[in-house]
Amino acid sequence: MMKKTITYTFILVLLLTLTGCWSKRETENLAITNAIGVDKINSGGKVMYKLSQVILRPRKLGMSSKSLASGSEQTYEVVESQGQSLEEALQNISAEIPRITFLAHTQVIILGQSVCVKNLNEVLDFLTRVSDIRYRSSIYVTKGNAFEVLLAKPAMESELGKEIFGIGTYGKTQSFEVQEITLKDFSEKIITPGLDAWAPVLEATRSDKLKNENNLKVNGLALFKAEKLGGWLNKTDTQGFILAYGEAKQGSLTVAIADLGQIAYLFNKSKVKISVQINQEKRITADIIVKLSGEVVESGAYPLDDLEDFKLAETRLNQRFEEQIRSAFKQAQESESDILGIGRLVERQDKALWDSIKEQWPKMYAEVAINVKVDSKIIRTGLRNKTFNGKFIK
């Protein structure tokens, strides 16, 4: 017994040393990629994928603030490579950088317009197949090339991925013109019939007031028609869509009321109900009911001292919100992109009908009529209940 125990233990210990450190990689040897951009380009007559990666330089980043202040060196590096497939492009990068490519910390994936138009299926297949990429990464689309966006300078953060991630994460809680979407949601929406995908649009703009460099900006949404790019939503349409989509956490609207002055309304609660009605002629109508509650945060000269004033303001706000939603929906219909998922609602309502119209849904979607009803409530007027000088113009 004793003999056996000793022998087996000895063999086990020997075995342990034989394995070495299987698939070991030291932290300092990783090329930590924070953001990637995917493009399709024409190089020398061949259509190739172009993969751009933002690779961090941890030494510059990880140090305390005192050493960071000393040098204004770049804290990350943008590396580009090309290949027939994305994997090939990834392989080609490893010939250029002396480290192990490590995509697990990719926070942001930027898709160039060229990819969105034609090759989205291939790209999404790669992104969801490799085990490194997290499903939680945010998807952004850019009008133009993704690698150009990656060349922009971050305004606040030390790295680009964090900057984009921050704009999406914190922007959406403050304003309803910014929204982000994860890789998981995005790919689910692409493959779900009766529901189309969208992604926020990232732009590199030259804001000469801040610095003489390109800065990033989230501007509108890209709409997809199945797995192809369908169209774009501008800023106000995006607001309308986000409102109807039910994801608006907070947002403001400034309206002028006749000649009484203007107020700024900030809502921080929204509730949306979308339902579809199908009549005998199989015409589909979607009812979008939005309930908002918020407060008046600015009032130039508009009086707010009796209930009638509030009613008037609320009516005016409702009109504007409804216009926005209608305009956004119209734009989506023109792009044949069912981003609100009307098709899914039809399927839930009437499965048999959906099965028969599934094929021509994109066309039918363009003819869907909508009723929009926004009910915005002013529940507070901030810390003041009169205008600043206390006078009412009325």
Next chain:
Amino acid sequence: MLKKLITKIPQTLKSKTKEPPVWSPAKQSVTNNLKDNMDYLQQELANCCDLVSRPLKIGLDNSTEAFIIYLDDLVDSFALEKTLQLLMQGNQSITNTIEKPLHKVIYDHLLTAAQVKPLDDLNTLIQEILTGTLGLVLDGETVCFSLGIKSGSENRPIEEAPSEAVIRGPRDGFIENIRINRGLIRRRIKSPKLKFEKMTIGTLTQTQVNIVYIEGLALASLIQEMKQRLERIKIDGIIESGYIEEFIEDTPYSLFPQTMVTERPDRVAIALLNGRVVVLIDTTPFVLIVPASFTRMLEGVDDNYVRFPFANFSRVLRLITLNIALILPAFYIAISTFHQEMLPTKILISLAGVREGLPFPVLVETLFMETTFEIITEAGIRLPRAVGSAVSIVGALVIGDAAVNAGFASPATVIVVAMTAISTLTIPAVEASRSIRLIRFPLLILASAFGFLGIVIGLLFVLIHLCSLRSFGVPYLDPLAPLHLTDFKENIFRAPRWSLSKRPTEVSENNPTRQPVMPKGKPPKGNEE
């Protein structure tokens, strides 16, 4: 080759068993002849310069020859003088009658010492003398006496137990004298049911060992088992309780201690009241409590004294630190060499930032720092008081700070090792924290070879081993495995004292009720003023 080597070892051991023992006395009866007895005793105790023997005449009307023999350093000189005075002056009114033998008369009238043992064996007398009694041999009698006049003054004062300090709780600790230690326990449990059974172990040292238990509370089978295991010990000497501990363990090769070692009488009293059995050993302040369980090792004795919310807080804290002490370095190695995906991005970046440019892989770095810490700990125990500050400066500044500045180790590793080291020290039972320290290293190696998989495998082995351990028949992981949910409120957590109406089930089958149910204090109803 290995096989041959292993088979050889027991053979070489076997061939050396036949040799005469140094001293194993047979019975040597007391003879009528005083001279013979004296010769025998002096021959046996020859070359003992602390031995004193002298003949004397006992002051009875027909004066009797006798002699006394004792060890000078062990007897109380005041008591000795008093005894001698009485013996030699005698009491002239008592006459030696024929009805009573001489030794009976002396026993009845002259020996004032409280502890008097009549003996008929000279070798037993020698053993008694060696414990510090006065031997009295009479002429013409086959009975001799051993008079208990041991001196008890050369003891260390009772001090706070240095290995188990508490903020609230009694400040007395055991000392090296078993008589004082018995007194410390007896002062806490004033019951005739508290028993101290005496045994003598060690053929040469003749060390006194006491089995302590509360009769009717401790299981008879447990006491019996303890007696059997102690009787089996045939070693020449017992110097410390550790000698006995290794003999009575159920699984001698285990890394985990299967007896609870303490030098606090209050911990012993608590254990006795729960029906445990305690072994007191002379010449050491450390006593053994059995059966031990791992959850009891995580119990600070002052958990019983502070109010229960904080006691629970510190117990949960110790559960956390136990895990930190066991797996934090392994976890650190695994996550920084295999599972970087699991780290938040910011932490990964700072980790990669500080690790850039370091010469060693994480494993070597961590092993280096862990070893350094173990060296400092070892030095801290051995060092003379005067150089204590020097060692702490070297430990804290030179090794911690300088290793980082010189680029040998990353600050992250230093944090991990420091955290582990501090966590190890929070485990109240020193023996348990030692086994944790030992297991940490294999886990570290496993983590460096297989990542989390290795840690899980290692922990499973430890867990399986812990589940299979028994301490005097009681499962070591009680009440976790086998699961006794009712014991959780005392063994894992600490419920309010008034709610603990039952003793923990592991050893209290005899008498499970500690107090009536819920006798908690309440304000009187209805007479508020």
